[in-house]
Amino acid sequence: MSEIGHNSGDEGFSQKKLKKYIERIEDGEEKKRYAATHVSGIYAEAKSEGFDCKVIRRVVKDRKMSEEDRREQSELLDLYKSAIGMLD
Amino acid sequence: MSEIGHNSGDEGFSQKKLKKYIERIEDGEEKKRYAATHVSGIYAEAKSEGFDCKVIRRVVKDRKMSEEDRREQSELLDLYKSAIGMLD
Amino acid sequence: MSEIGHNSGDEGFSQKKLKKYIERIEDGEEKKRYAATHVSGIYAEAKSEGFDCKVIRRVVKDRKMSEEDRREQSELLDLYKSAIGMLD
Amino acid sequence: MSEIGHNSGDEGFSQKKLKKYIERIEDGEEKKRYAATHVSGIYAEAKSEGFDCKVIRRVVKDRKMSEEDRREQSELLDLYKSAIGMLD
């Protein structure tokens, strides 16, 4: 043990790389947080107008799921088809 | 579709509002997903250069965690461990 | 800080309790592992008879989901029913 | 029509077998769920007595992890941290 990355032979270089990665990740995490906060704000706004957040969340969830379900359907079909030898 | 009789005449308006909120939320969720994907990509890149992602995640987490929290947590951990004889 | 559990005034007692909990948990985890291993064994057996594990997993998953969906349906209905009153 | 399994010549037989496998798997999954629920219950109990479940989980995890693994992991963590100046 005692190596950073696989850039053996140039530790300083690896250190720099590592630092850079961590910075980029932390920056990306910040963006994630920002986006999440933004969405929360929308919910808060909706709530302030009298809507029930729980219900809205559920609707959003259901819509996403049906979308995914639709996308998954063909894949599923293929799986079953291959299972009975239709794709071989 | 149901108009529930005992009420005000602006239900259509509310529905429109609701729809708008849902759209904004879904848009925001999309952004969240995008940001998350981006971060994943960075980890993948780091991994491809030989870094240990698990450890990087830990470093990032530790950096986010405030000093006191970390100390407190680790003290509690030691306390529990010593209680069951893990530190002896 | 410096207390285990809320059994203030009797540290030794808390230590014993903690130890007991950890033992019970580890025992339970062992059982979980055992059960998981057992299931894996069944899949292996099925595979050795020429069945496609991926497909079986999918079938099992789908069956569980439809079951859960069914259970969830009534809850969902209630939520949406209440939601109809949301726009009043 | 195609075939399930390699029990050529007797598809009904294969289907029966498959069904049996699925039943056994579902039964096993049920046992897994039961065991998991049991462990959750123990954590809940511990929590109700004032213990910090998060810490207990960590203790259990550490106990499962072998000494060398833990050492190695922590060394790597320090290495990465020092590389980005977190230990200076």
Next chain:
DNA sequence: CTGCCATTTTACCGGC
């Protein structure tokens, strides 16, 4: 050994 999937853990958000 790599990628995928299930499980587990953490973090968040709304309710009380």
Next chain:
DNA sequence: GCCGGTAAAATGGCAG
């Protein structure tokens, strides 16, 4: 302000 539940992240395990 805590608690409980719900969604996201992360770890671990398994099949290919």
